[in-house]
Amino acid sequence: MTSQPSTSSPLALADSLCVDEDYQGAITEYTSALSSSTSTDLDRFRAYSHRSAAHAELSDWSSSLSDAESALCLISVSDGTVSIDALRGGEEALVNRRAGVAAFRSGQTDLAVGFLEEADRLGKEAGRDEIVVKDLLMKCRESPKGAKGSGGVEKKMPAAAPPAVSTSTTANVKRRPEMPKYQYYQSDSVLTIQIPEPNVKPENLRVDFGLDTLTVVLTKQGVDFTVICGTLFDAIDVDKSKVVYKDEKVLIKLRKQEKHEWHELFGAGADKKKGANEGKGQAAKATSSSEGSGVDAKASGSSSPNKGAGGSDKARPYASHKDWDAVERDLKKEEEAEKPEGEEALNKLFQQIYGNADEDTRRAMVKSYQTSGGTVLSTNWNEVKEKDYEKDRQAPKGQEWKDWEGNRLPQKDNTD
Numbered sequence: 001m002t003s004q005p006s007t008s009s010p011l012a013l014a015d016s017l018c019v020d021e022d023y024q025g026a027i028t029e030y031t032s033a034l035s036s037s038t039s040t041d042l043d044r045f046r047a048y049s050h051r052s053a054a055h056a057e058l059s060d061w062s063s064s065l066s067d068a069e070s071a072l073c074l075i076s077v078s079d080g081t082v083s084i085d086a087l088r089g090g091e092e093a094l095v096n097r098r099a100g101v102a103a104f105r106s107g108q109t110d111l112a113v114g115f116l117e118e119a120d121r122l123g124k125e126a127g128r129d130e131i132v133v134k135d136l137l138m139k140c141r142e143s144p145k146g147a148k149g150s151g152g153v154e155k156k157m158p159a160a161a162p163p164a165v166s167t168s169t170t171a172n173v174k175r176r177p178e179m180p181k182y183q184y185y186q187s188d189s190v191l192t193i194q195i196p197e198p199n200v201k202p203e204n205l206r207v208d209f210g211l212d213t214l215t216v217v218l219t220k221q222g223v224d225f226t227v228i229c230g231t232l233f234d235a236i237d238v239d240k241s242k243v244v245y246k247d248e249k250v251l252i253k254l255r256k257q258e259k260h261e262w263h264e265l266f267g268a269g270a271d272k273k274k275g276a277n278e279g280k281g282q283a284a285k286a287t288s289s290s291e292g293s294g295v296d297a298k299a300s301g302s303s304s305p306n307k308g309a310g311g312s313d314k315a316r317p318y319a320s321h322k323d324w325d326a327v328e329r330d331l332k333k334e335e336e337a338e339k340p341e342g343e344e345a346l347n348k349l350f351q352q353i354y355g356n357a358d359e360d361t362r363r364a365m366v367k368s369y370q371t372s373g374g375t376v377l378s379t380n381w382n383e384v385k386e387k388d389y390e391k392d393r394q395a396p397k398g399q400e401w402k403d404w405e406g407n408r409l410p411q412k413d414n415t416d
Contacts, residue, residue: 010036011043015050019187021253023054030054041081045074049095056098061105068099068115093122097133101247109140116140132198132248177220180227188259193252195227200250202243207252209238212269216252233267234258353379373401 014029030051033039039047052067072095074082084092100115116137123133184193197218208215212235216228232254240255256262340348354365360381368378372389401409 009033011047018050018054020190023057026054027051041074042086045071045082049098052098052102056102061102065099065102065106068095068102071095072099090126093119093126096122100133100136104136104140109143113137113140135198177223180218180220180225182227184265186262188261189256191254191256191262195250197250198248200245202245205250207243209236209241211235211238230266231269233262233264235270
């Protein structure tokens with residue numbers, strides 16, 4: 001079972017800063033985690049590995065390589081202090097890849113080959129095809145300095161075989177490229193969509209940001225793929241949203257207008273908010289018009305797109321689009337429309353009588369019912385106040401009153 005950092009630990013804080021792209025702040029917190037007396041060797045392994053990634057985001061390849069090598073030393077078979085079994089799936093391959101990328105960027109292609117080959121091997125064992133690793137390995141081996149394997153022995157590249165001549169006409173047809181995939185993660189303020197396609201150029205990617213819409217079209221080998229097209233879960237700030245191109249992937253950063261977690265990527269968007277703001281006063285309309293979007297989430301005074309009856313704003317869970325006031329009203333109507341039967345109907349009648357009665361009537365009902373043992377219910381206080389039902393008690397026909405010991409109590413005989 002792998003250990004998880006506490007949400008208040010420097011390691012967890014540093015990871016959160018990385019998600020928010022505050023890489024310099026993250027590096028400071030990773031350094032604090034490394035020097036903390038409460039950090040385990042496994043925490044230090046992750047701090048080195050994650051700090052390597054943060055240095056890479058700032059293009060500090062020398063520091064990135066140094067941290068990745070420090071992480072690998074902690075899991076070394078010979079003198080490491082962290083067991084491989086304690087790592088999460090893919091962590092060992094990832095730190096090797098980070099070391100390989102940093103070495104390649106630092107111009108140390110012969111060193112990069114060793115790390116990348118290990119990352120490739122671990123990826124194959126886990127059933128993953130590391131496209132980025134294979135691409136970098138090819139570049140390293142094509143370099144004059146990188147024609148050595150991980151053992152440092154010169155590798156002779158085999159001569160290219162002559163192209164085979166095929167008699168089949170289908171052999172000359174190119175395979176259609178695979179549809180690009182994507183995944184996303186988020187903080188309260190930013191949702192990041194990751195497309196794991198290496199070496200994407202800006203001219204091959206079209207990203208259209210809307211207030212609550214997103215369209216992403218990627219061109220691969222001359223074929224246009226619509227990767228994303230739809231209405232987002234909520235509104236975004238178009239001016240602050242951006243696309244980040246990396247060697248191994250493309251990141252699309254969506255800056256949320258309201259800081260909260262989206263339960264999914266697609267949803268109702270800002271349509272309901274538009275309708276809500278159109279019904280507000282002139283001040284809200286003027287603010288919305290000045291921004292040119294027709295939507296002002298803050299001017300509505302509520303973080304929810306939901307509206308109650310009459311167009312008034314009420315605080316609601318951000319993930320809910322139901323009018324719960326209407327649901328409550330419907331339930332009350334259903335309860336009122338229900339017609340009770342039998343004993344339930346009789347009890348409801350007594351409740352109505354008691355609820356609408358004056359003080360004397362209520363006293364009469366309580367005294368007569370309690371002192372008679374539930375056999376008499378009278379609403380006439382003038383009659384009840386002078387009467388002793390315990391002495392004049394009368395059991396229902398065929399029954400008689402007894403105490404807890406089974407002795408018969410004084411009562412009117414029921415001879416009818």
